[in-house]
Amino acid sequence: MKTSIMQVKNLTKQFGGITAVNDVSFDVNQGEIVAVIGPNGAGKTTLFNMISSVLPPTKGEVWFMGERINGAPIHSLAGKGITRTFQNLQIFENMSVLENVMLGVHTQMKTNVYSAALRLPRVKHDDELARRYALEALEMIGIKDQMNEIAGNLPYGLQKLLEIARAIVSNPKLILLDEPMAGLNDGETSKIANILIEMKRNGLSFLFVEHDMKTVMRIADRIVVIDFGNKIAEGTPEEIQKNQKVIAAYLGEEVL
């Protein structure tokens, strides 16, 4: 039986006179990969930003595991079990790969700036734990060999993997990925696709925005299609590929 872990309810975002997202609703179930697709400027990132509490919705709500999360402080989401990656990479370029991933653990730990400044015993313990979790995540994603490299020096494909390692390190239940395959070659793309499928088998859920239709059709259990801010279709890859509204929205793009 499917268990819904997140409910997106009637999300709407207006920027001045523009309605970027209009009354969009859908669920994400446990252990499911859900893709959000749509032409450029359709509203996908705006939708993601509302779901991850980066932007307040004009209307609508987001619920996760029985709790309303829109409006919750961004830093509280990892503790609730949601992490995300960004369309534009957000890594700390001057820090090592390992340090970048350790930061993902610290967002969930009890250490705060005061105890860190006072060098309380708890900090040392947390640091060791963070290091252990980070190494596990790097191993899982396959970039442990690069752990001591400066993140900014890594090739783009490895930086994308680093972002994913940081997203999984706090042991989330749901990961939001905004265009995880963008700018990657076929080998790197299928590597990430395989990682998502593997983690899904362990019960993790994913919601991802992606333009690479081949990958979307291969790994998504369900697809939500956005056009001009509206949800125009939702279904399995098979259903979406023959949906007339979707074909019309992508007319001329030959992507489906």
Ligand SMILES: Nc1ncnc2c1ncn2[C@@H]1O[C@H](COP(=O)(O)OP(=O)(O)OP(=O)(O)O)[C@@H](O)[C@H]1O
């Ligand atoms: N901060 C903002 N202020 C004003 N308008 C915005 C803002 N952010 C997005 N928009 C507009 O909202 C619409 C949706 O943008 P959004 O970035 O969500 O689309 P997208 O589907 O992610 O596009 P892409 O595929 O290019 O990433 C666009 O018309 C965009 O110009």
Ligand SMILES: [Mg+2]
């Ligand atoms: Mg976008």
